[in-house]
Amino acid sequence: MSKTLTLTVAMALALSVGTGVAQEMRAPVGPIEFTVGAGAGGSPDVIMRTVAQIMNEEGIVENPIVVQNRSGAGHSNAYNHVLGIPGDENTLLTLASPVFTTPIVQGTPSVIDQITPIAGFIQSELMLLTTPGSDWAGLQDMVAFAKENPGRVRVAGGASGGNDHVATGLIETAAGITLTYIPHESGGAARATFLGGNVELHFATLSEGMEQIGAGTAKPLGILSAERRSEPGVADIPTATEQGVDVVYTQFWGVGGPADLDPAVAAWWADKFRQATETQRWKDGLAANLQLGNFYALDEAGSYFAAEQDTFRSVLTQIGLAK
Amino acid sequence: MIDALMQGFAVAFLPENLLFIFLGVLMGQVVGALPGLGPAAGMALLLPLTFGLEPATAIMMLAGIMYGGQYGGTLTSVLINVPGEASGVMTAMDGHAMARQGRAGAALSIAAIGSFIAGVGAVIAVAIITPPLASVGLRFNAPEYFLLALLGIIAVGSLGGTPIRSLLAGVLGLMVALVGVDPLTGTPRLNFGIPALYQGIDFIPVAIGVFGIAEVLSSLERTEKLEPIRTRLKDMWLTAEDWTTCRFSILRGGVIGLFVGIMPGAGASVASLLSYLAERKFSKQPEKFGSGAIDGVAAAEAANNSAAHGALIPMLSLGIPGNASSAVLLAALILHGIKPGPMLMTQESTLVWALIASMVLGNVFLLIMNLPMAPVFAALLRIPYVYLAPGILVISLVGAYAATLTMATVWMCIFFGLLGWVMMKLDIPRAPLVLALVLAPLMETSLRQALLLSFGSPMIFVERPISAVLVLAVLFALIAPIARLFLRPRR
Amino acid sequence: MTKFLMAAPAIFMITLALGVILGTQGLRFWDGMTPGARFLPGWLAGAAIVLSATLLLTQWRGTDAGAPDLPDAPGARRVGATLIALIILGLMIPVLGMVPAVAIFILFQLLIVQRAAALPSLVTAGIISVGIEMIFARWLGVPLPAPFF
Known part of the structure; x- marks a missing residue:
């Protein structure tokens, strides 16, 4: 519920601040590092490599861009690196949910409050899947079963406190049920457990989910978004809200600069990210992966991230993980 | 299907593709030979080089780095006793012992031949039976992984030295793995509030310290001028006897490796450990294991290469990466605009078959590169050790730094170097520590996942057929040594 | 001196085991349906103590096959x-x-x-x-x- 509210607020902000005064811009000099806290192959890594490729190959950014994986559980290797170089103009931090959740779980100062927000530029909705042989026709059937059998519905998801876990927590609160969340070392491992027929529920991004549905290895229960998608196939899948479970939860990624980054450089980057996401190549990628391209820059990105951070904090507190 | 494979070969044989497959395996060989940088880290670093290539060419080249890295890792394991990744620990045990006996060339040759045969065998398996094998892989879940890891930990007690000393080293390795956070719930555990320990202690600095640095430290004690290890040319080659000893080791190692490789959660380290142990059971001279058994090297290398190829099966048919390097390959597919997942085999069949064909070619390149080069690499040991020692120290440390980009890793290498040296001096075997560290998270996480799956009922371990078989194996492994103690003929 | 060094691994492991027990205070041994964060540490500490004691016993009885190799x-x-x-x-x-x-x-x-x-x-x-x-x-x-x- 609070989630829906914060998103609406963020969107309203995005619309109202969209046309600001032209900000002074200045380009950084020399090679650029996109710091990614995930290992090569993780979603944040793939997203940043795609942006970097488009920026360099389409001539949007002349500086050579290197995507550097400073991986380590919880992205803290990456964000500590960026927090350690205030004012540096050649490094951007990739913002993914662990950058928000790790400090909350470990009880360390918020990262989002310290960095210079630049842009939030890509979102991915989540789909709730169940096994193909299940009797459940929709979310309400699952909720009814879980009400009668508390804790007997199992969810295979990624790391504890990760996106899947947060989504599970939101569904539990909204529907008033208790689920058994089984964390895995990676999303892939969780999918293997689900495909092996060991659990009832699993979260997937829309494109992963449609692949599974197409291959007959999963059945959709609902999408955790505000409104239905229009693409054929996905359009038939109702949202959770339509089915009376009021949960809107979207994965998102963005970038920020080190603390005390010159506002002119931050404005330059925000503009470059806007240009990159306006290319046909980027839009084709979004369409192919069924992702969203809502764009938030600078201050609006800052309030968007702050709102997301509040959501994470409240859900993680509810699950009992926040410190 | 034969048509499809032929078409795949036609793509792989295009001159441009041949060139990039060759470049891929060559780079893989080099990256794999740098201690600390395994195939996965190497692929990630070299990924940008593939932008601008055709998707098929790019994927073939990256896959080349992946299995080329397996061949390269053997070099460091054998020559300087630094396993570049977990799957090299077993190779290092006997391979390095062989190198000290002046048989580095033979160890490298059998490793190359074993990897080649098992690699090509695994590729054929990928080609013929990918979908059914993938579904076999899916039958392995938390309960099976727990028992597999438990079996590995028990077996660790039989590696080197006396069982009590090996088990103590294994327990130490498990304790090292406790540091960081609880792998299931993320609860901080034994990290003493030190940020660098929040992510736990990785395999790489431990292996580099306990094996590589400790080895160099120990060599520095000797007062007499250190003689370079004598490697006479005639000892470089395999003898007919070596080959007879190893033929079936390669076969068995390859099959075990393939089966472990298709399980998305187990990986090449479990594969090489299990096949090494199996080989010791089959060997006519089990007492040589640990002190230079060539069949041990052959089995371990065959197993880890076929596991590395086998990991592609869940990746190609289900979109689930079986190990770190196939995760990078998966990312490369996405970056080149190809959507991985269960539909990949049908929607991108040309690419998949070209990849399969390229892996056969790449393994051939690697064999051609490695066999004649084995004596040349082995000749590195002719450099006086005095000059080699500081080189090994610094390249290991730089490699470890490059893998994570934090100084904390360098400090851990130095700490575990000291620990490893003390262990050597006090006659505590080191391999169990490192293997236990690798197996620990698998064991702990999967036990708890299994019990969550069954809502707390331990019956889950006997109700599932594969799991029930593994329970019997665990019981046998526990009871057999005790039974032997009692049934020993009295004198 | 050598006697002490012979016993060093066992003493070290016992100390470490006690450290693990102390360091995991406050974590749960059993957590609902499954083992908790202290489950493995607990078992390991126990195993370390038992194994170390056995090692000390064999050393005392002179049946330990280990051979420390100390530098000059x-x-x-x-x-x-x-x-x-x-x-x-x-x-x-x-x-x-x-x-x-x-x-x-x-x-x-x-x-x-x-x-x-x-x-x-x-x-x-x-x-x-x-x-x-x-x-x-x-x-x-x-x-x-x-x-x-």
Whole structure:
């Protein structure tokens, strides 16, 4: 519920601040590092490599861009690196949910409050899947079963406190049920457990989910978004809200600069990210992966991230993980 | 299907593709030979080089780095006793012992031949039976992984030295793995509030310290001028006897490796450990294991290469990466605009078959590169050790730094170097520590996942057929040594 | 002295086990349906104590097959000097940068600890540091620490 509210607020902000005064811009000099806290192959890594490729190959950014994986559980290797170089103009931090959740779980100062927000530029909705042989026709059937059998519905998801876990927590609160969340070392491992027929529920991004549905290895229960998608196939899948479970939860990624980054450089980057996401190549990628391209820059990105951070904090507190 | 494979070969044989497959395996060989940088880290670093290539060419080249890295890792394991990744620990045990006996060339040759045969065998398996094998892989879940890891930990007690000393080293390795956070719930555990320990202690600095640095430290004690290890040319080659000893080791190692490789959660380290142990059971001279058994090297290398190829099966048919390097390959597919997942085999069949064909070619390149080069690499040991020692120290440390980009890793290498040296001096075997560290998270996480799956009922371990078989194996492994103690003929 | 060193592994492991027990206080041994964060630590501490006691017993009865192999005094000095040099290397990397720090370490190691000939030592230091720069920094694009100044 609070989630829906914060998103609406963020969107309203995005619309109202969209046309600001032209900000002074200045380009950084020399090679650029996109710091990614995930290992090569993780979603944040793939997203940043795609942006970097488009920026360099389409001539949007002349500086050579290197995507550097400073991986380590919880992205803290990456964000500590960026927090350690205030004012540096050649490094951007990739913002993914662990950058928000790790400090909350470990009880360390918020990262989002310290960095210079630049842009939030890509979102991915989540789909709730169940096994193909299940009797459940929709979310309400699952909720009814879980009400009668508390804790007997199992969810295979990624790391504890990760996106899947947060989504599970939101569904539990909204529907008033208790689920058994089984964390895995990676999303892939969780999918293997689900495909092996060991659990009832699993979260997937829309494109992963449609692949599974197409291959007959999963059945959709609902999408955790505000409104239905229009693409054929996905359009038939109702949202959770339509089915009376009021949960809107979207994965998102963005970038920020080190603390005390010159506002002119931050404005330059925000503009470059806007240009990159306006290319046909980027839009084709979004369409192919069924992702969203809502764009938030600078201050609006800052309030968007702050709102997301509040959501994470409240859900993680509810699950009992926040410190 | 034969048509499809032929078409795949036609793509792989295009001159441009041949060139990039060759470049891929060559780079893989080099990256794999740098201690600390395994195939996965190497692929990630070299990924940008593939932008601008055709998707098929790019994927073939990256896959080349992946299995080329397996061949390269053997070099460091054998020559300087630094396993570049977990799957090299077993190779290092006997391979390095062989190198000290002046048989580095033979160890490298059998490793190359074993990897080649098992690699090509695994590729054929990928080609013929990918979908059914993938579904076999899916039958392995938390309960099976727990028992597999438990079996590995028990077996660790039989590696080197006396069982009590090996088990103590294994327990130490498990304790090292406790540091960081609880792998299931993320609860901080034994990290003493030190940020660098929040992510736990990785395999790489431990292996580099306990094996590589400790080895160099120990060599520095000797007062007499250190003689370079004598490697006479005639000892470089395999003898007919070596080959007879190893033929079936390669076969068995390859099959075990393939089966472990298709399980998305187990990986090449479990594969090489299990096949090494199996080989010791089959060997006519089990007492040589640990002190230079060539069949041990052959089995371990065959197993880890076929596991590395086998990991592609869940990746190609289900979109689930079986190990770190196939995760990078998966990312490369996405970056080149190809959507991985269960539909990949049908929607991108040309690419998949070209990849399969390229892996056969790449393994051939690697064999051609490695066999004649084995004596040349082995000749590195002719450099006086005095000059080699500081080189090994610094390249290991730089490699470890490059893998994570934090100084904390360098400090851990130095700490575990000291620990490893003390262990050597006090006659505590080191391999169990490192293997236990690798197996620990698998064991702990999967036990708890299994019990969550069954809502707390331990019956889950006997109700599932594969799991029930593994329970019997665990019981046998526990009871057999005790039974032997009692049934020993009295004198 | 040797007796004490023989017993050192067992004593070390018992101490470590007690440390693990103390360090995991406050974590749950059992957590609802499954083992908790203290489950494995608890079992390990127990196993370490039992195994260490067994080792001590076999040593006391003289049936332990282990054979410590201790260095002589000059050997121990060289190992000690190398360890200190490694620690100084670790401290110098962020200040001097990776490549210069490594070159100085190699020279110290060869000329002072191992008393090797000057010319081959210089050549070794040169080849290795240039090699690291070429392979790691130039080819693989790893951001090695640069000099602080």
